Amino acid sequence: MTRSATTMRADILESAARLFATVGFRGTSLQDIASDVGCSKASLLYHFTNKDAILTELLSPVGRELAELEERLAGLDGDEAAHAAVAGLVESSLRFRREITILMQDLDAMTARPELPDINAVIERLVDALTGRSGDPRARVWGWMALLGVALTGAGDLAVPEETLRAELTRGALRTLGRSID
Amino acid sequence: MTRSATTMRADILESAARLFATVGFRGTSLQDIASDVGCSKASLLYHFTNKDAILTELLSPVGRELAELEERLAGLDGDEAAHAAVAGLVESSLRFRREITILMQDLDAMTARPELPDINAVIERLVDALTGRSGDPRARVWGWMALLGVALTGAGDLAVPEETLRAELTRGALRTLGRSID
DNA sequence: GTCAGAACTGTCCGATCGGTCAGCTAAGGT
DNA sequence: ACCTTAGCTGACCGATCGGACAGTTCTGAC
Structure with a gap:
């Protein structure tokens, strides 16, 4: 056939x-x-062309979405930017559950992939937006992306309304990131 | 040398x-x-003896801890068991951050490993304790173990007190699992 | 019917994986 | 001084990986 x-x-x-x-x-x-x-x-x-090309094309929608988030963050600063960054990450995680899961599966390998310029570029911006605390902010951002990804994966077959899940994840992310923006 | x-x-x-x-x-x-x-x-x-033996020995302390949790759960039932199961998982995740991270890295492969009888046995028990809702409870339990693992990894360099983290994770887990035990 | 090009495949290749094995080396008992 | 043995290694093996490539099959335009 x-x-x-x-x-x-x-x-x-x-x-x-x-x-x-x-x-x-x-x-x-x-x-x-x-x-x-x-x-x-x-x-x-x-x-x-190769195996990586399949992965890249799978993740390209996420890359585009994150690039838009990057643009939106460019006009903000401080707590406003941090809030928008986390909210945007939660939103993207909800929209691209499977893609985020893929990213999470080989988290370490993904961060070093030059063929994912969109995704890695926006991570830099998010690091800027969320920076200002001790430790490696890059690890924290990726940790939270992974956290959201697994949460959504593990909660995929739950009866919890998506609204509730979204609100809880946003609040929890902001709280753990040490920011009090309400 | x-x-x-x-x-x-x-x-x-x-x-x-x-x-x-x-x-x-x-x-x-x-x-x-x-x-x-x-x-x-x-x-x-x-x-x-082989590569798997290294992994097995690394995870054996977690296995022992989970086996003890299993014994504790044996005497309980219903909501009491569910509460103890989640609390125990949170506690173990805090004690074995790195080991849980390892488990999480290849989650799918780990669940099918016959050389990890301790860990897989207690998972069965946890499934029983947390059962009673739609969907695959095994996936839910592993999802939450992974969630806790990444949360602890990503939050490792945060200034959030471990007590707060523990309380939030326990409450969040119980809420998402659909149990209201307070 | 013919034919150009798109769609597809069997087969081979180098690299790398986990694992085996015969043999080398250094240390300690006698 | 001798010898056993624990610790260690280089060389090799079969399996599997991603990928290359020449060649075959299908299909639509004419």
Whole structure:
């Protein structure tokens, strides 16, 4: 069977996203994806230049969203920026549960990926926005992104209303970050 | 240089723990550990039967602690058991920050590890204690263990008192798990 | 029917993984 | 001085990884 290029790319991205989110990027081989899609390993590399390209395209919507957040933060400063940064992270985590889960699965490897310029660029901005306390703020931001990701993953099958979850996560994040903005 | 067996084992465990916690179990090769310790890869396998044995020994204290929790839960039932289970998980997460981080790094792979009988056994019990809602309770328990782990990791360099953190995490966990026990 | 190009695959490659093994070296008992 | 043994290592193995590439099959335009 021969699928159209767009259909095939969509199928590959869907399978890859599911596998990446459950067993991680490193834990997923090209053969695993190919078996799930129902094609050969070589076919994947016909539609995508390499394995990293699949990941990059999966995360590009998150990158765009975070880039917009970056722009919004540019006009703010101090507590206002910190509040907007955390609120934006919570919002993005809710919108991209699976993508954030993928990011979280190989957190350390992701931060060192040059092919994710959007995401890493906005992290720098968030570090600026949330800075001013002891310790490594970068680790704190990533820690909180991961925290939100796992929280949403673990709470995915709960009956807790999304509104409540959003409010609690925002309040908890702000409190733990040591800022009192209400 | 020739170190004593006990010293060598301790050095290996220390290096492995640091590497596992930062780049994950899968992300750490035997050569990585050997380089960090300052010995050959073969030397690692002289002191430990295989790579899994290093991980198992690293996590054995957590296993023992969770086994004790399991015994404590055996005498309880219903809401009492659920409360004790969550409180115990929070307590263990605080005591074994790094080990929980390691568990969290390859969460999916860890749950399927037969060489971690202590840990997986108590998970079964925790599932029983926390059961009674829709969805997969096992995923929920692991999700919360991971949540706690990342929270503690990300919050490691914060000025928030450990007491406050402990109280907030316990309350948040109980709330999200849908139990109202106060 | 023909044919160009898109879609796809079998097969091979180098690198790296966890693990094995025969043998080397240094230390301690006698 | 001799020898046993614990500690250690270089070299090697099979498996698996991501990726390359030549060649095959399908499909739509004419």
